[in-house]
Amino acid sequence: MLRSLYRRQLEADLPRWVEAGWIAPEGAAQIRRDLGADGEGRFRLPLLLAGIGAICIALALVAFVAANWEAIPRPVKLAGIAGLLVAAHGAAALFAARGWRAVADIATLFAVLVFVAGLSLVGQMYHLPVDWKAGSLIVVVGALAAAWLCASRGAALVATIAAMIWLFWRDDTLHLATPDGLLALVLLAATAGHVLRHSSLAGRLAVLAQALATYAAFVIGEMDRMDMSRDAEVVSAVLLGLAALAGAFAVWGLLADRLLRGGTDGVAALADTGLRTAPLLLALGCVIGLFLGLDSYDFLSNRVDTRVLLLWPVTVVTLLAAAGAGLAITRGVWDGAFTAVLVASALSFALPLMVVWFPGQMVWIAVIALAGAVAISVAGSAAHRTSWSVFGNLAIAAVLLMLLEHTVGSLIGQSVFFLLAGLALIVVALVSGYILRKRPGKTEAAS
Structure with missing residues (x-):
């Protein structure tokens, strides 16, 4: 259930429960405090508007300086940039x-934006060569310094975005045993560490994107x-990588939910956000894999280097997912939700193998894609996660529409597909019913 809808329903139910004598007024107040339902959401819109206003003011200052570039003496330009930085951090x-943490965060964000604009203006002032890689890295360092020193979530968000820009604005590819490879991991650790300490939804999503x-x-x-550059190898690596990463997000997210249930620390929040993100990656893998498999592109008939299965990032993430599953078993928290999540991940992992290594097997590709989409939805029911059910149902709809469009005009093809699809859905329904019957006393968790 979406948290906002849950809060709304709770606010409607609590007065009735208090009036009926089921809970005490003090208990209702404690429930509101525990869920953060005392109205903190009412302050989000003004703070969001204030943050956007700070960005607009920073852009206005940059535009004003640019419009009067020749008229403003160089010392005045430098003094103005330095003065704005000092004033913003002082504010x-x-x-x-005074305890106004949110307002202080906006002021720090404004200071970081002035710093970013100042880099560009100083570069123009002294006719420095354009180096986007170095510039984005300087922004990352400056924003991270502001984020950690001032406990600013906004500055950390700027640092995360700049780090992603730096990753793909480089001239060469990224390798682990290089300074840039190690630096990429250090930057990820720095931004993730800040989000764990000062958690926010935007920050968690940004770190997962990084x-x-x-x-x-x-x-x-x-x-x-x-030296693997053929299109078929790229496709297989992308789809395998998505499935492996989604599986790791899902398994460790479920594990954190079981072991840290009720916790409000940054680790639990980040793991929960990763768990909500995983079905999107799995659904994309199902839809993209089916699209490529049905269209039978010529490049898919090329021989694929089997070393694509040995790419170390994919291997490491797959081993992390397996380690999480093993930990769930040893800690005694394994249940039907883990099984459903692993089935969905395994089907998404198997789909690119069928698409790339066995092109033309459209019936089996269609069955695996549909089964993977259904497994995502079933995982949502088993784990009581609305995001999984929503993305699973969207994937099912997309898969069915693609298959219906592809099989129009071929009655035999429609017959075979819908027969196999019907059998697969019945099997999934029986399995999901069995899983849910084993958990009769559990209610859906807010997600």
């Missing part, structure tokens, strides 16, 4: 001292090192 410190970008950069670098 942030003042707001923080992790995905770093993972993709290492996969690309490893393929370049192994």
Whole structure:
């Protein structure tokens, strides 16, 4: 259930429960505090608007300086940039001292934006050569310094975005045993560490996006090192990588949910966000794999280097997922949700193998894609996760529409497909019913 809808329903139910004597007024107040339902959401919109306003003011200052570039003396330009930085950080410190953490965060964000604009203006002032890689790295370092020193979530978000820009603005590919490879891991650790300490939804999503970008950069670098550049190998690496990463997100997210249930720390929050993100990656893998398999592109008939299965980033992430599954078993928290998640991940992992290594097997490709989409939805029911059910149902709809369009005009093809699809759905329904019957006393968790 979406958390906002859950809060709304709770606010409607609590007065009725108190009036009926089922819970005490003090208990209702404690429930509201525990779920953060005392109205903190009412302050999000003004803070969001204030943050956008700070960005607009920073852009206005940059535009004003650019419009009067020749008229403003160089010392005045430098003094203005330095003065804005000092004033913004001073205001942030003042707001923080008064306990206005959100306002202080906006002031720090404004200071970081002034710093970014100042880099560009100083570069123009002294006619420095354009170096986007170095510039984005300087932004990352400056924003990270502001984020850690001032506990600023906004500055950390800027640092995460700049780190992703740096990853793909480089001239060469990324390899682990290089300074840039180690630096990429250090930057990911720095931004992730800040999110764990000062958690926010935007920050967690940004860090997961940075992790995905770093993972993709290492996969690309490893393929370049192994001289694998054919289209079929790229397709297989992308789909296998998505399935492996989604499986790791899902398994460790479920594991954190079981072992850290009720916790509000950054680790539990980040793991929960990863768990919500995993079905999107799996659904994309099913839809993209089916699209490529049905269209039977010529490049898929090329021989694929089997070393694509040995790309170290994919192997490491797969081993992480396996380690999480093993830990769930040894800690006694394994249940039907883990089984459903692993089945969905395994089907998404098997789909690119069928698409690339056995092109033309359209019936089996269709069955695996549909089974994978259904497994995502079933995992949502087993784990009581709305995001999994939503993305699974969307994937089912997309797969069925693609298959219906592809089989129109071929009654035999429609017959075979819908027969196999019907049998697969019945089997999945029986398995999911068995799983849910084993968990009669559990209610759906908010997600």
